[in-house]
Amino acid sequence: MISRNLLFAAGVAFGALSAAQAARADSVTLYCSADEAWCQQLARGFEEETGITVDMTRKSSGETFAQVKAESANPKGDVWWGGTGDPHLQAAAEDLTEVYADSPLRPELYDWAIKQAEASGNRTIGVYSGALGFGYNKDLLAKNNLPEPKCWADLIKPEYKGHIQVANPNSSGTAYTMLATLVQLMGEEKAFDYLKALHKNINQYTKSGSAPIKAAGLGETTIGIVFLHDAVAQAVAGFPIEPVAPCEGTGYEIGSMSLIKGARNPEEAKKFYNWVLQAKVQEKAAEVNSFQIPSNKNAKISDKVPDISKIKLIDYDFKKYGSSEERKRLLSKWDNDVASLPQ
Numbered sequence: 001m002i003s004r005n006l007l008f009a010a011g012v013a014f015g016a017l018s019a020a021q022a023a024r025a026d027s028v029t030l031y032c033s034a035d036e037a038w039c040q041q042l043a044r045g046f047e048e049e050t051g052i053t054v055d056m057t058r059k060s061s062g063e064t065f066a067q068v069k070a071e072s073a074n075p076k077g078d079v080w081w082g083g084t085g086d087p088h089l090q091a092a093a094e095d096l097t098e099v100y101a102d103s104p105l106r107p108e109l110y111d112w113a114i115k116q117a118e119a120s121g122n123r124t125i126g127v128y129s130g131a132l133g134f135g136y137n138k139d140l141l142a143k144n145n146l147p148e149p150k151c152w153a154d155l156i157k158p159e160y161k162g163h164i165q166v167a168n169p170n171s172s173g174t175a176y177t178m179l180a181t182l183v184q185l186m187g188e189e190k191a192f193d194y195l196k197a198l199h200k201n202i203n204q205y206t207k208s209g210s211a212p213i214k215a216a217g218l219g220e221t222t223i224g225i226v227f228l229h230d231a232v233a234q235a236v237a238g239f240p241i242e243p244v245a246p247c248e249g250t251g252y253e254i255g256s257m258s259l260i261k262g263a264r265n266p267e268e269a270k271k272f273y274n275w276v277l278q279a280k281v282q283e284k285a286a287e288v289n290s291f292q293i294p295s296n297k298n299a300k301i302s303d304k305v306p307d308i309s310k311i312k313l314i315d316y317d318f319k320k321y322g323s324s325e326e327r328k329r330l331l332s333k334w335d336n337d338v339a340s341l342p343q
Contacts, residue, residue, distance in 0.1 A: 027053040028268040029076060031068070033061040033083025033173070034255065035210060035233075037288040042081065045284070046275055052268050060208050061087045061173030068096050068260055075262040078269035081276060082127065084173025084209075085116055086180065088256035089322025092123035097258040099123055100270065105277035105296070113295035116254045119319045127276065128255040128285070128292035131245060131311045132177055135213050135231030138240045140222040149223060151247040152182070156197040163222035164201045165212035168339075170331055173253065174209025174227055179330055180321035181251030184314050195338045202343065217241055227253060228306045229291040236289055236304055249312040255292060 028046075032039035036058050043054040059067065061083025068080060068091055080088070080097070091097050101122040106114065113126030136149060146163070149155055155164060167175035182191040203221055206212055212224030213231050217239030224231070231243035257276065259269050275281060282294035286302035293305055320326055 027055060028265050028272050029078045030054050030056045030272065031064045031077045031080040032056055032058045033064050035290055038285055038290040041284065041288050042276060045281065046272055050271060052271065060171050062171040062176065065091055072096055075260050077260045078263040078265045079259055079272050081257045082255050084177050085124065085254040085256040085318055086176055086322040086327060087173055088124040088258050089120050089318065090324045090327050091258060092120035093324040096261055097123040098261050100259050103274050103277060105274055108279065108298055109295050110297055112254060116256055116318065124256045124258040126254040126295045127257045128294055129252060130227045130229045130292040131252045131306060131308060131313060132181055132250045133228040133231065133243060133245045134223055134225045135216060135234065135241045135243045136223045137216045137219060138242050140219060144222065146222065150244060156194060156201065160201045160223065162201065162203045165204050165206060165215055165221040166202060166225040167209045167211060168205040168207065169334055171207045172209040177251055177253050178225060179334060181314065184251065184317065185249055192337055196341060199338050199341055200343060213241065232291045232304055232306060233289040245311040249314050251314055251316045254318060
């Protein structure tokens with residue numbers, strides 16, 4: 001005969017389990033590939049407004065893509081927000097993300113955000129945009145008696161040996177955007193000749209795309225190749241950083257968002273997806289020194305955001321260079337032809 005105490009204990013345990021399950025059901029797991037402060041702002045803002053708990057992990061876009069792929073048999077994430085669009089497009093091509101074309105916010109978005117969605121079969125969408133470039137530490141430049149770099153061509157001059165940082169394109173969407181940009185700007189053969197010459201001047205390949213300009217701000221390197229908004233953020237924060245849009249022209253990113261296929265909390269993920277596309281949410285990015293161009297046409301744009309009309313942009317082919325086959329091929333070529341070389 002089962003005792004009352006045992007039945008009571010079992011009831012308590014069942015109640016606790018039910019409560020835990022309910023708590024988990026009212027949560028969302030966010031993989032975020034933007035700056036840590038922006039990721040935290042979004043996570044906490046969504047929690048405050050909806051009551052839905054956010055479990056947020058911040059990693060670069062290349063790292064997040066690798067994680068989503070590794071977890072595909074048993075997905076742990078629900079929504080992937082931010083980071084360059086190329087790995088989001090690759091995830092779409094590899095059927096790692098869900099089709100979602102029913103957001104009521106779509107009519108409020110710029111054409112480039114919708115084109116990103118259409119290129120992926122509506123498995124991703126544009127959430128912000130920003131041009132590629134570099135920034136330099138004005139104090140270190142003067143201290144080392146170095147000329148001001150204005151162009152991509154300047155960065156391979158021998159006087160900059162040991163003065164430049166850029167991320168590894170395998171882990172960083174920023175660095176992959178640079179790789180794809182140079183191929184489109186120069187042609188593949190000349191682009192890889194350039195990357196080999198640049199390799200001689202690199203003091204470190206970082207994991208994160210924004211790390212080089214943060215290192216430049218701290219005086220740990222002279223030049224960081226990054227998106228211009230990241231260089232602006234360092235300048236606004238009080239560091240002696242001068243942003244540069246390369247004279248030959250440059251590429252740009254469409255930061256993207258995707259719903260992870262097989263997510264445990266798909267409805268909460270869609271709520272976050274729609275919440276974060278709102279103008280009132282996107283325009284708060286400047287409060288945490290994120291100066292990308294928001295994808296919602298109604299969002300107010302900070303005067304610190306780089307003026308895209310004054311930057312010479314290439315016609316970046318997102319569909320081609322975001323494809324799984326092309327991305328894998330270029331990364332393999334970079335590993336074999338560039339990263340393997342001595343410095």
